[in-house]
Amino acid sequence: MIVVPFVALVFGFLVVYYVLPPVPSRWADYVAIAIVAGLDAFVGAARNWLEHRFDEAIFLSGFFINMALAALLAFFGDKLGVDLYLAVVVALGIRIFNNLGRTRALLVSAKVEARRARTATASE
């Protein structure tokens, strides 16, 4: 089951890379920022999952809408001559890092608790 999203990822990559024509290079910045936003949604979902708060509606809406908003913000920044692009990258970068840290902490603590429980039952 877990392989399905991976296959989907590779599939999406290959289809776009080999089949579709390349997008104009002036879009590259917006695509990059959309990817960062997508990663943010992904990491956020991982954290929510571990905290038992995962909700697919929030995940999906967060993924697509944040992506669009991030790209839109960067676009407006370009139009206004302000590097809002950087603001988005910094904000999302910090969030991704926070969420990754939180995810790691949750995973480690879950493992530690499991081990403690095991030793406790063994010693009883």
Add this chain to the structure above:
Amino acid sequence: MAGTPSKKNWLLPFTVVCVVLGGLLGIQVHSQQLRGATAIGRQTGLLVERLSRNELQLTQQREEIERLRSKLAEYEEEAASERGLARLMSEELQASRFAMGTVAVKGPGVELEIADSTMRIGGEPGASDVFVIHDYDLLQIANELWAAGAEAISLNGQRLRTGSAIACSARLIEVNNVTIASPFVFKAIGDKDKIVSALNIRDGVLDGLRVLQFPVKLTPKDEIVIPPATVAPVYEYAQPMEKEEKG
């Protein structure tokens, strides 16, 4: 349902998201590759094309010059074979052409080869402007050669004639509007001993270069051939003055 996600709940959104994310990655990788390829490739291609076009033009023009010269030589020969005024004129023409430097010459002289310094600061070649040969170094040497009585000089195959300039152009040097680079080879026809001692004079131009470890090779030779100037000086503004106008 709420709070405890079932398998059905996560699989579909994750798959959708992954397809989109993969697609975006595909777009990005593709466009980055294209961008890199075009930014460098396009520029190099353009430059190569321009260079080859210029080179073609140059060879064509050289051929043209050669053709015209041989034609001219024919006429001159014809004129010289005749007697009287035409012959005199032809001789005069040869003499002034010789003076102008548009005739190849040979004779005893020296060959001087210099290159950018082997000394490095910060490990990077050319990191400091102190260790590369500049236009003024070459100018100084050329001046020294003239001063020592050199009768004809060439620098990297470019004849130094009236109006020849040695100028800096970006990181290269231009002489007679031709770009040259290190190593630089001067050829000079004249009194060998006089030129050698003039160049080697204490605190002279070569002394200064040797201190900074510029490779300097000065060899006197019995026969040196110096090519003609490809283009004679052009006088656009200056006009010859009649004797009566003097004063």
